[in-house]
Amino acid sequence: MTERWSPRRLVAAALAAAFALPIGVLVVRAFADAWRAPAVIPQRWGLRGLREALSGMALDAFANSLIVAIVVTVVAVALAWPAARVLGERRLRHPALPFLVLALPLLVPSYATGAGLTQWFLRLGLVDALPGLALAHLVIVLPYVTVVLLSAFGPPVTALEEMACSQGLTALQRLRWVTLPAVRPSLAAAVLLGFLVSWSEYGSSLAVGGGRPMLPLVLLPFVRSDPQVASALSLLFLAPAVAALVLAARAARSPL
Amino acid sequence: MLLGGALAGALRTSVTRVEGDGETVTLAAWRMLLRDPAFADAVLFTVRIAVLATAFSAAAALLVALTLRRRGTPLRALAALPVPVPHLLVAVVAVLWLAPGGLAERLLGALPVDLVRDRAGVGIVLVYVYKEAPFLALLLLAAMGRGMLEREEAAAVLGATRWQRLRWVVWPTVRGPLVVGCIVVAAFVLGAFEVPLAVGPNAPLMLAEYAQQATQNDLLVGESLQAAALLVAAAASIVLAVAAVRLAKDPQGD
Numbered sequence: 001m002t003e004r005w006s007p008r009r010l011v012a013a014a015l016a017a018a019f020a021l022p023i024g025v026l027v028v029r030a031f032a033d034a035w036r037a038p039a040v041i042p043q044r045w046g047l048r049g050l051r052e053a054l055s056g057m058a059l060d061a062f063a064n065s066l067i068v069a070i071v072v073t074v075v076a077v078a079l080a081w082p083a084a085r086v087l088g089e090r091r092l093r094h095p096a097l098p099f100l101v102l103a104l105p106l107l108v109p110s111y112a113t114g115a116g117l118t119q120w121f122l123r124l125g126l127v128d129a130l131p132g133l134a135l136a137h138l139v140i141v142l143p144y145v146t147v148v149l150l151s152a153f154g155p156p157v158t159a160l161e162e163m164a165c166s167q168g169l170t171a172l173q174r175l176r177w178v179t180l181p182a183v184r185p186s187l188a189a190a191v192l193l194g195f196l197v198s199w200s201e202y203g204s205s206l207a208v209g210g211g212r213p214m215l216p217l218v219l220l221p222f223v224r225s226d227p228q229v230a231s232a233l234s235l236l237f238l239a240p241a242v243a244a245l246v247l248a249a250r251a252a253r254s255p256l
Numbered sequence: 257m258l259l260g261g262a263l264a265g266a267l268r269t270s271v272t273r274v275e276g277d278g279e280t281v282t283l284a285a286w287r288m289l290l291r292d293p294a295f296a297d298a299v300l301f302t303v304r305i306a307v308l309a310t311a312f313s314a315a316a317a318l319l320v321a322l323t324l325r326r327r328g329t330p331l332r333a334l335a336a337l338p339v340p341v342p343h344l345l346v347a348v349v350a351v352l353w354l355a356p357g358g359l360a361e362r363l364l365g366a367l368p369v370d371l372v373r374d375r376a377g378v379g380i381v382l383v384y385v386y387k388e389a390p391f392l393a394l395l396l397l398a399a400m401g402r403g404m405l406e407r408e409e410a411a412a413v414l415g416a417t418r419w420q421r422l423r424w425v426v427w428p429t430v431r432g433p434l435v436v437g438c439i440v441v442a443a444f445v446l447g448a449f450e451v452p453l454a455v456g457p458n459a460p461l462m463l464a465e466y467a468q469q470a471t472q473n474d475l476l477v478g479e480s481l482q483a484a485a486l487l488v489a490a491a492a493s494i495v496l497a498v499a500a501v502r503l504a505k506d507p508q509g510d
Contacts, residue, residue, distance in 0.1 A: 008331070011323060015334040022349040022386075023341070025359060029352055037357040105259050106440055107493040109447020111464045112486035116262030119269055139258045192340070200342030202450040203464060216344050216450060223348055223454040234348045238341065245340045 026238075029231035049232035058233060061213035066240060068130060068214070069198040072137045073145075076194045077187070079138075080146040087146075088153030105143050113139050114207025121208060128210030136204040137197075145194040152186030184251060192248035196241055263490070269483035273476070285480030295485065297460040303492065305377045305452075305462065306445040309384035310438050316385060317392030317437075321430070324393070325400050332397060338390045346383050347454035354379060372455050379455035380462075384445055392437045399433040400426075439500050443493040463489040 029035065033046030083102065087095055105113065114136050118127060126132030157179065164178045180187070205214040215237055222230035270286065272279050289295050324331055338346070353359045354371040361367055372379040404425065411421050449464040456462060461469065463485055470481035 008327065011327070012331055012334060015331065015337075019334070019337040022346075022353060025352050026345075026349060038362050040359070040362050104494075107443040107497055108259065108263070108490040109443075109449070109464055109486060109493070111447060111449050111467065112266055112490050113259060113262045115467070115483060115486055116264070116266035116269070117258065119265035120261055135258065139262065196340050196342070200344060202344065203447065206449075206468075216342070219344060219348075220450055220453055223344075223351055227348075227352060230348050231352070234345045237345055241340050241342060 023238075026231045026234050029227060030235055032228060035228075049228035052226070052229045053232035053236065057213040057218050058215070058236060061215045061218040062236060064130065064133075064213060065199060065215040068133050068137055069195050069240075071130075071134050072141050072198040073191055073194040075134070075138060076141045076145040077149070077191060080142060080149050080190065084146050084149035085153050088150040089155075089158060102146055103143050105139050109203060110140050110201060111203030111207055114204030117204070118207050127208060128212050130212075132208050133205060133212070133214070136208040137201050140201060140204060141194045141197050144197050145190045148190040148193055149183075149186055152183035157182045188248040188251040191251075192244050195244045199241060199244075200237075263487075266483040266487050266490075270480050270487060273480065285477050285484050288477065289481055289484045289488075294459075294461070295466060298463050298466040298485070299488065299492070301377065301460040302446055302448075302463045302489065305380050305384075305448070306442045306496070309381045309388065309445045310442040312381065312385045313388040313392055313441055314434060314438050316389035317396055318430070318434070320389065320393040321396035321400065322426070324397060325405065332394075336390050336394050338387055339394065341387070343383065343387055344450045344454065346387050347451045350379055350383050350386075350455050354382070373457050375457045375460070377452070377456060380448065380452050383451050383455060384441070384448070388441045388444075392434065392441065395433045395437045396430050399430050404429045435500055439497045442496050442500070446489055446493045446496070463492075 028042065030049045031045050031047070032042030033048045034044035035042040083098075086092060087099060087102075092098060117132075117136050117139070121127045121132045121135075124132075126135065160178050160182055161174055164174045169177065200216060201214075202216045202220070205217055209217065215233070219230060219233045219237060222233060271281050271283060273282050273284065320335055324335060351358065351372055354367070355373070356370070358372075360371075369378065371382065407429075408421050408425050411425050416424065447464055448462050449468075452462040452465055456465070467482040467485040467489075470485060471478040474481060
């Protein structure tokens with residue numbers, strides 16, 4: 001077999017095609033004003049899909065989804081940090097129960113979580129409000145962030161921190177110059193995962209949102225009724241996910 | 257605390273009926289639910305889809321991980337590309353490719369079976385396999401690491417065949433992460449909502465779809481039915497997780 005068709009290149013080509021072909025069709029469909037079967041190439045190109053997608057609630061939905069995803073990710077990392085630290089450094093004598101409680105939201109359908117929370121949020125005036133949506137998403141995002149983050153903590157980070165302490169660094173300096181750089185890859189992965197889970201969350205948004213537009217809720221009805229608008233909205237849906245992936249990949253390069 | 261509140265809220269709703277100014281405690285919703293043949297169909301359909309999607313994802317992930325275990329970061333990154341893509345977006349892609357009159361039919365001619373909105377739920381399974389197999393493969397590749405390759409080489413030097421190396425070196429290394437990953441995937445599929453709404457059949461329904469329809473079909477007890485159905489889905493996830501952990505335990509206690 002020649003170098004041109006080496007197994008490595010064949011595997012790479014197959015993997016790249018498995019991703020690029022399905023997603024690439026989204027781009028084509030979003031700009032195809034007429035694409036009737038059995039044609040393989042669109043009969044007419046145009047911007048109807050984008051115009052229709054952006055003329056409705058999509059921009060409000062985009063903003064709502066983005067605000068909720070960013071707030072939830074920040075709060076989840078702040079809450080997960082101490083829990084991940086304690087679990088990762090194995091400071092608990094019996095870690096199984098706290099870990100189980102922490103991971104339980106992964107097993108409960110998000111629509112169930114949202115529907116259950118709605119009963120309390122109605123009394124608190126949190127239904128149809130961004131804080132309510134953020135709280136509902138937080139229940140689902142927190143375990144993902146904690147599980148990813150706890151892999152960062154352990155004896156190597158503790159040893160580095162002790163070394164820094166012996167050199168006279170303050171707690172803030174240790175966090176800035178030692179801990180954050182040491183856990184950066186896991187932190188970046190946790191932030192990425194937290195953002196993506198909240199960004200694509202459907203069930204709890206439907207239950208708690210009370211009709212407030214969120215991007216997945218706005219997109220779904222178009223899947224059956226108008227594939228071109230659905231494709232245009234999908235590109236809008238994909239953009240922040242890709243941006244978050246690129247930012248996380250850049251941030252993950254640990255200097256330590 | 258929030259999850260406990262949510263489950264308590266769902267339980268309370270499932271046994272409460274609003275009458276006039278007050279509320280009464282009743283098991284009417286649970287009785288209706290258990291007598292409804294559509295609910296039994298939804299439970300069976302949901303469990304079947306979850307088991308199939310998880311099994312196929314695990315098999316595909318094992319295959320990908322075994323192929324890529326000696327490969328570098330670029331190939332692994334390529335394999336992981338579907339991970340950040342939202343499920344709903346993959347469902348949109350599935351409709352564009354696999355629905356009647358979709359791109360697959362235009363390129364290959366009529367497909368022998370319906371793959372989108374079919375009664376067997378093939379479309380739902382395909383969407384989850386495309387999304388979850390790379391996620392599981394990442395977990396397996398992280399578990400395999402350099403240590404396993406060295407153990408495999410040592411076993412080969414001692415004369416172990418390819419099958420023996422798979423059975424006694426690779427499988428014990430990946431079994432734990434694979435079970436954990438499969439539990440997460442199965443639980444995710446048991447609560448599936450937007451994917452079956454996009455590519456699933458009108459009947460039978462997945463449990464989350466059934467719960468949503470209950471609120472639209474019955475204004476009096478709809479919310480109680482919804483809460484009860486979702487509690488069943490949550491219970492099914494937890495039971496499946498416990499069963500998977502027990503099954504995966506080594507007879508020697510490892």
